[in-house]
Amino acid sequence: MQSSAPADSRPGAPATDPVVLLDGVTVEYGANRALQEVSAKFSRGAVGLLGPNGAGKSTMLKALLGFIKPRVGRMSVLGLDVAREPLAIRARLGYMPESDAHIPGMNAVTFVAYCGQLAGLPAVDAMQRAHEVLYYVGLDEARYRNVETYSTGMKQRIKLAQALVHDPDLLFLDEPTNGMDPKGRDEMLELIHDLGHNKNVNLILSSHLLPDVEFTCDSVVVMDKGKVVAQGPIDELKGPGGRVFELRIKGSLPAFVELLNQAGMECHGTDEDVMRVFVPTGAGGPDGNDQRAIFALAARHGVQVRHLRPSVPTLEDVFAKAVGEE
Amino acid sequence: MPIHDQSYRRYGGLKTSPGRAWSVIARAGIMTMIRKRAFMGLMLFAWLPFVVRAVQIYVAANYPQTETLLAPDAKMFRDFLEQQDFFVFVMTIYVGAGLIAQDRRANALQIYLSKPLMRAEYIAGKAAVLFTFLMLVTWVPGILLLFLQVMFKGSFEFLKANLFLFPAITVGALLEALLATFTMLALSSLSKSSRYVGILYSGILFFTAAIYGAMLAITGDTSLSWLSVSSNLHQIVDLIFRQTPRYATPWQVSLIVVLGLIALSISVLERRVRGVEIVT
Numbered sequence: 001m002q003s004s005a006p007a008d009s010r011p012g013a014p015a016t017d018p019v020v021l022l023d024g025v026t027v028e029y030g031a032n033r034a035l036q037e038v039s040a041k042f043s044r045g046a047v048g049l050l051g052p053n054g055a056g057k058s059t060m061l062k063a064l065l066g067f068i069k070p071r072v073g074r075m076s077v078l079g080l081d082v083a084r085e086p087l088a089i090r091a092r093l094g095y096m097p098e099s100d101a102h103i104p105g106m107n108a109v110t111f112v113a114y115c116g117q118l119a120g121l122p123a124v125d126a127m128q129r130a131h132e133v134l135y136y137v138g139l140d141e142a143r144y145r146n147v148e149t150y151s152t153g154m155k156q157r158i159k160l161a162q163a164l165v166h167d168p169d170l171l172f173l174d175e176p177t178n179g180m181d182p183k184g185r186d187e188m189l190e191l192i193h194d195l196g197h198n199k200n201v202n203l204i205l206s207s208h209l210l211p212d213v214e215f216t217c218d219s220v221v222v223m224d225k226g227k228v229v230a231q232g233p234i235d236e237l238k239g240p241g242g243r244v245f246e247l248r249i250k251g252s253l254p255a256f257v258e259l260l261n262q263a264g265m266e267c268h269g270t271d272e273d274v275m276r277v278f279v280p281t282g283a284g285g286p287d288g289n290d291q292r293a294i295f296a297l298a299a300r301h302g303v304q305v306r307h308l309r310p311s312v313p314t315l316e317d318v319f320a321k322a323v324g325e326e
Numbered sequence: 327m328p329i330h331d332q333s334y335r336r337y338g339g340l341k342t343s344p345g346r347a348w349s350v351i352a353r354a355g356i357m358t359m360i361r362k363r364a365f366m367g368l369m370l371f372a373w374l375p376f377v378v379r380a381v382q383i384y385v386a387a388n389y390p391q392t393e394t395l396l397a398p399d400a401k402m403f404r405d406f407l408e409q410q411d412f413f414v415f416v417m418t419i420y421v422g423a424g425l426i427a428q429d430r431r432a433n434a435l436q437i438y439l440s441k442p443l444m445r446a447e448y449i450a451g452k453a454a455v456l457f458t459f460l461m462l463v464t465w466v467p468g469i470l471l472l473f474l475q476v477m478f479k480g481s482f483e484f485l486k487a488n489l490f491l492f493p494a495i496t497v498g499a500l501l502e503a504l505l506a507t508f509t510m511l512a513l514s515s516l517s518k519s520s521r522y523v524g525i526l527y528s529g530i531l532f533f534t535a536a537i538y539g540a541m542l543a544i545t546g547d548t549s550l551s552w553l554s555v556s557s558n559l560h561q562i563v564d565l566i567f568r569q570t571p572r573y574a575t576p577w578q579v580s581l582i583v584v585l586g587l588i589a590l591s592i593s594v595l596e597r598r599v600r601g602v603e604i605v606t
Contacts, residue, residue: 104431199336
């Protein structure tokens with residue numbers, strides 16, 4: 001028997017140590033390179049793994065779990081080498097997969113207790129923990145129902161419960177809000193936020209949904225086309241180094257975007273016809289009046305400004321900047 | 327305060343070291359089957375030949391006038407194991423077809439393999455479920471019959487004269503159970519439908535037997551019995567029970583085919599049981 005070691009009490013593990021490290025990791029599926037020389041550092045707490053579909057987020061998590069062997073590179077989780085100590089890592093890890101996954105023919109409490117036993121919990125403790133985590137994720141009323149009869153939202157919750165039952169030091173959550181209705185999604189995000197901020201569980205949340213990551217995480221690793229394109233604390237990435245404006249114009253949009261870019265400002269579109277213009281510090285002229293600089297530029301080139309409103313930098317700006325979205 | 331704040335707490339208890347998860351998988355699989363009434367009915371049915379043989383041994387031991395007709399010998403034990411082939415076949419399909427196929431259908435492999443267990447442990451746990459039940463309908467009744475013979479006769483005379491029967495029953499049942507377990511698990515890992523797996527398993531057994539039957543009809547020679555999976559097993563078990571082999575195929579060839587099938591099945595399992603399915 002071995003005793004469990006909660007992350008926050010692990011001997012010799014300073015709070016600043018990263019929980020996950022990747023060093024030059026390349027993963028290939030045949031001729032397709034899913035990860036290209038990825039080097040990343042996931043700090044303690046809640047970290048978002050952000051990127052569009054196909055960026056390599058799930059591949060990274062599966063490589064860290066030992067499901068996929070990288071062609072080159074080294075990975076460590078909780079200070080343990082993934083290639084050499086996969087079982088020791090998985091004993092301290094909880095994984096919530098992206099797709100529907102359950103053990104067939106079991107009700108929820110049996111399923112979660114079974115997962116606890118697989119992770120090394122004694123049968124009695126596993127059953128007790130199963131009841132607790134099912135209560136925690138909001139499935140206490142439905143715990144004796146067969147998992148196959150669950151709705152999509154309930155299946156997401158049961159996946160979280162099975163990942164939590166053995167009290168992992170680190171959680172991998174792969175698109176945890178997929179297919180959930182707005183209320184269920186909010187509740188799931190509340191749970192994740194609570195785990196990361198009040199329960200001392202380190203977690204990596206893989207998602208393509210910026211608001212989910214922004215709400216639950218303190219730092220982020222942004223991926224695109226199999227590469228890490230930005231990483232760090234969200235506040236730092238949003239940075240104090242400039243201001244953001246929402247802008248709508250009448251006139252030639254591409255030409256005006258070109259002008260803004262030449263003036264050192266970055267533009268990217270949104271779902272509506274409103275652009276978000278990032279004005280770096282100093283780009284607004286010596287007096288620092290960024291709005292006036294945009295108006296002046298528009299006036300000089302005969303472009304009519306229909307809408308200009310100061311905004312706050314969001315993760316969307318960080319993401320758009322990192323992946324070069326226009 | 328939200329309700330969930332009151333419930334979740336860190337676990338401070340003990341955890342077992344990795345390496346025992348296979349027994350958790352095996353226990354869960356066995357319990358799942360035992361809870362099924364249909365399965366228990368099948369199990370009872372599979373023990374009927376044992377009851378018949380037990381009566382035969384009792385009558386032969388207590389009524390000397392029947393001894394020439396009913397007296398147990400090595401052939402009786404061999405015949406008993408062969409009679410159980412039908413139940414081994416049915417049970418292999420009933421228990422084994424869904425063992426991995428259903429996990430694949432429910433994407434359970436990534437749940438299993440995200441826990442601290444190796445792929446070999448998962449396979450061992452699943453194999454233990456089917457293997458246990460197959461031994462319950464072959465080895466256990468076979469050994470019990472041997473025990474009953476001693477009990478009813480009240481002497482060790484038969485056992486001493488046929489001491490090879492204990493290892494023969496053990497090795498014969500073991501070989502049959504291992505072959506059925508691994509081939510079925512390999513087939514189960516190839517599909518997400520247990521029905522399809524059952525059909526595939528039956529197809530392989532009947533198809534190979536049919537090919538051998540056709541070759542026998544054409545050539546009139548039994549040396550091609552190695553083409554049939556079940557004939558290979560019969561050939562080896564005949565030899566183990568010191569009976570005259572029924573085919574002209576050398577027993578070594580039959581053994582190579584059986585061991586080759588087990589090795590091939592393990593190789594298929596090694597490729598198919600993974601946390602992620604990679605299609606390139």
